[in-house]
Amino acid sequence: MTTRVLDLTRATKCDPAGGRRLPPPLLPAWLAALLLPAVVLAGLEAAVRAGAVPANLMPPPSEVARTIVDLAGHGLAGHATASSLRVLLGFLGGAGAGLLLGAAVALHRGARGMLDPSLQALRSIPSLAWVPLLLLWFGIDELPKLVLIGIGAFFPVYTGVTSGFAGVDRKLVEVGLLYRLPPPALVGRVLLPAALPAILTGLRNGLSLAWMFMVAAELIAASRGLGYLLSDGRETSRADIVLAAIVLLALLGKLSDMAMLALERRLLAWRDTHPDTGARA
Structure with missing residues (x-):
């Protein structure tokens, strides 16, 4: 009887928990x-070569x-480094402030009533309006x-x-209170681990927006950076430089998001998620 059950499990490709596995991918993930x-x-490339797309507007x-290779010998590394440093410094400052104020608003009712309405109003202001x-x-x-x-x-x-802390299961908090955890321990041992997935998602989204805002900043006033290259290509009608x-x-x-995703996987290694689902680099 046991052998027949095992054979049936193999035939239906079920995991030990009884859930049906997804079919294996046809291609490796990188491919x-x-x-x-x-x-x-x-x-x-074929459309431009055939003349279906104007080459001056959309170079092959x-x-x-070839333009990237040519720019590599004329200071491209300096432009990329300047933009990356701006993103890194701006992201560290903005993310640090977001973590501190978000935690204060989420954990203190008085701070929530005082700060959250104003911050939600400021959030709707477009980036270029700040310039x-x-x-x-x-x-x-x-x-x-x-x-x-x-x-x-x-x-x-x-x-x-704020959404991560607000979404913590009330039962987890009640268990912490039942064990009479002091407020710092309750935050560190119960609230923070439960809110960490949402916090890391916010950090990934913040890093993505930091790159977007960097381009807006360099398009306005910059002499170095990838945003400056975009502006220079537009002014000289060089679509290849813009692209x-x-x-x-x-x-x-993508590289910075992969780094953030690797950090997320390391910090959330305790999660029991399905191996065939979830975010991938």
Whole structure:
């Protein structure tokens, strides 16, 4: 009888818990991730070569690749480094403020009533609306760029922290109170672990917006950076430079998101999630 049950389990490909597994992927994960970009690039290359798409408005991918190689010998590394440092510093400042204020609002009723309505109103202001004010306050040096990037990173992190703490199961808090945990221990041992998935999601979203706000900042006033390359390509009618900058922004953004995702997996290794579902790099 036991042998028949085991054979039936193998035949239906069920896991020990009784849930049916998803079918194995047809392609390795890295190959599947490259399949769609490769098809799009090949189709675009063919369309431009055939004359279906104007080459002056949409250069073929091969020309964009040659432009990136050419820019690599003319200071491209400096532009990428300048943009990456701005994103890093702005994100650290904005995310740090979002973590502190989000925790204060989530854990203190008085702070929630005083701060949350104003912050929710400020959250709806578009990024470009801050630019004239920041230029008036701080000039055209680095500080307004960093502040603008920090603003972009702040609100997703703040929202992730507040929603994460608000979504903690009340039963978990009651168990902590039952064991008479003091407030610091209750936060560290019950509330924070339960809210950590939402907090890390907010950090990932904040990092993504930091890259977007960096481009807005560099388009206004900058002499270095990928946003400056975008502006320079527009002013010189070089669509290949514009597309090269966009490709580099996408690559840098993806690499930073992969780093954040690796941190998320490390910090949330205790979660019992299905191996065939969930976020992937």
